Amino acid sequence: MKKEILSMTVEELEELLLSIGEKKYKAKQIFAWLHKGATFEEMSDISKKTREKLKELTFLYYPEIAQKYVSAIDGTVKYLFSMHDGQLIESVVMRYKHGNSICISSQAGCRMGCRFCASTIGGKIRDLSAGEILSQIIAAQKDLSQRIDNVVMMGIGEPLDNYKNVIRFLNLVGAKGGLNIGYRHISLSTCGLADKIECLAKENFPITLSISLHASSDEERSEIMPINKKWCIDELLLACRKYFDETGRRISFEYTLIHEKNDTPAHAIKLSKLLLKYFKGVPFHVNLIPVNEVAERGFKQGSEKSIQTFIAILEQNGINATKRRRLGSDINASCGQLRAANATKKG
Ligand code: SAH
Numbered sequence: 001m002k003k004e005i006l007s008m009t010v011e012e013l014e015e016l017l018l019s020i021g022e023k024k025y026k027a028k029q030i031f032a033w034l035h036k037g038a039t040f041e042e043m044s045d046i047s048k049k050t051r052e053k054l055k056e057l058t059f060l061y062y063p064e065i066a067q068k069y070v071s072a073i074d075g076t077v078k079y080l081f082s083m084h085d086g087q088l089i090e091s092v093v094m095r096y097k098h099g100n101s102i103c104i105s106s107q108a109g110c111r112m113g114c115r116f117c118a119s120t121i122g123g124k125i126r127d128l129s130a131g132e133i134l135s136q137i138i139a140a141q142k143d144l145s146q147r148i149d150n151v152v153m154m155g156i157g158e159p160l161d162n163y164k165n166v167i168r169f170l171n172l173v174g175a176k177g178g179l180n181i182g183y184r185h186i187s188l189s190t191c192g193l194a195d196k197i198e199c200l201a202k203e204n205f206p207i208t209l210s211i212s213l214h215a216s217s218d219e220e221r222s223e224i225m226p227i228n229k230k231w232c233i234d235e236l237l238l239a240c241r242k243y244f245d246e247t248g249r250r251i252s253f254e255y256t257l258i259h260e261k262n263d264t265p266a267h268a269i270k271l272s273k274l275l276l277k278y279f280k281g282v283p284f285h286v287n288l289i290p291v292n293e294v295a296e297r298g299f300k301q302g303s304e305k306s307i308q309t310f311i312a313i314l315e316q317n318g319i320n321a322t323k324r325r326r327l328g329s330d331i332n333a334s335c336g337q338l339r340a341a342n343a344t345k346k347g
Contacts, residue, residue, distance in 0.1 A: 005058035006034055006131025006138075009171060020053050028177050030054070035134075035178040037062055037142040063089070063132070063139045069331035076328030079140060080339065083108070083132060087125060088339050089156055091136040094327050099149030104136045106166055107157025109339075112191050113226040114212070116256060118294045118340045119156040128157070130168035137179060151181055154189040154210070156339060160196035170205050183207045189254065194231040194239035201246040209243055210252040210287070211236065215262050216271040224261070237278040250283040257307060258291045259300040268313035275319060286314055286321040 008016070013027035026046060033043045040051045040060065063081035066088060070077050077093040087108040094101045110117070111124035133153075141148050151173065153159045159166045166188070173181050187208035190197065197209070213233075215221035221228040231239075240251050255271065257263040275284065288311060290301045307323055314321040 002059040004131050005060050007129050022050050032177050037138045063135050071328040071331045073330050074327050078331050093140050101150035102148045103152045103154050105155035105157050106159040106162050110157050112158045115224045116299050121340050127162040130165045133169040134172050150185045152187045159188050160190045160193040163196050191227045192231055192236040194235045197239040197243055201243040213253045214256050216274045241278050252285045254287045256289045256291050259302040263302045268310045272317035287324055289324045
């Protein structure tokens with residue numbers, strides 16, 4: 001079977017070149033070309049003979065733009081990418097003062113089953129390879145002719161449910177001579193696979209970990225997030241605390257505010273107590289996200305006043321909390337919805 005070349009490290013490319021009697025140093029040139037989105041034909045400083053051999057032995061595919069939307073309000077760009085087997089995934093580029101951030105997908109679909117989330121509606125179809133995760137950044141950067149500065153793994157899929165490929169991706173994205181994006185500019189969001197969080201802490205990538213918490217009691221969390229039946233809040237927060245102790249990286253907790261389900265003042269008090277139980281005296285952050293009203297899910301947003309009250313209660317307890325700015329509201333920029341809409345159309 002052909003090797004997928006975008007998933008290969010420089011060292012693996014070197015080995016491949018040596019195995020076909022080529023010079024090792026060419027690996028770095030090929031790696032740089034690949035991460036710029038070049039085809040084999042475009043690799044002008046690599047001999048035709050070598051390119052032909054690489055074509056024989058490896059497989060190269062960049063995501064095709066199936067649909068692209070640009071927000072008239074804030075310039076957010078949303079891509080629906082088609083992968084080599086026709087699977088559709090989404091990536092979103094957000095424009096901030098401090099640079100471009102991309103939100104990328106880690107799986108085609110998702111099997112975590114969170115009740116408010118559009119990405120999980122059709123289940124998980126397959127994992128994305130490391131190269132496919134990376135190729136979303138390459139394709140967006142090429143299409144926009146602009147550098148992507150920050151990466152958030154918050155698109156379709158559960159990154160820690162595709163652990164091996166995500167770790168390989170992290171190795172590739174930070175590589176010098178490739179995209180070279182610093183780990184402090186990368187965040188990974190998880191619904192809470194506690195065992196994998198502990199593994200990640202040992203990998204030595206100083207990335208930011210975001211935890212999709214969304215509730216402060218096991219009963220309420222299990223109702224909206226099935227993963228909580230496997231790893232309860234206590235196990236999850238202990239793993240997060242270990243992550244902080246080992247990496248020194250501040251954890252960010254995401255809390256989706258759902259009207260009357262988890263957004264009352266009593267919920268804010270309970271959330272404060274819970275987080276302070278594990279994180280008193282150490283830095284952490286709470287990101288509040290008014291629920292995105294996905295038609296199939298039936299959850300509603302609360303009023304702006306209820307959101308501000310929620311934030312005020314957290315702040316009174318000394319907790320650093322912000323409401324997430326909603327970008328790309330005119331193009332449905334939140335992930336999972338385009339893919340789901342296209343599946344509905346086809347089905
Ligand atoms: N699987 C990972 C990353 C993907 S989801 C995770 O669960 O963290 C990215 C974030 O968007 C998560 O915090 C998720 O809970 C949240 N999210 C999903 N659907 C949403 C919706 N309808 N409204 C608001 N936030 C949502």
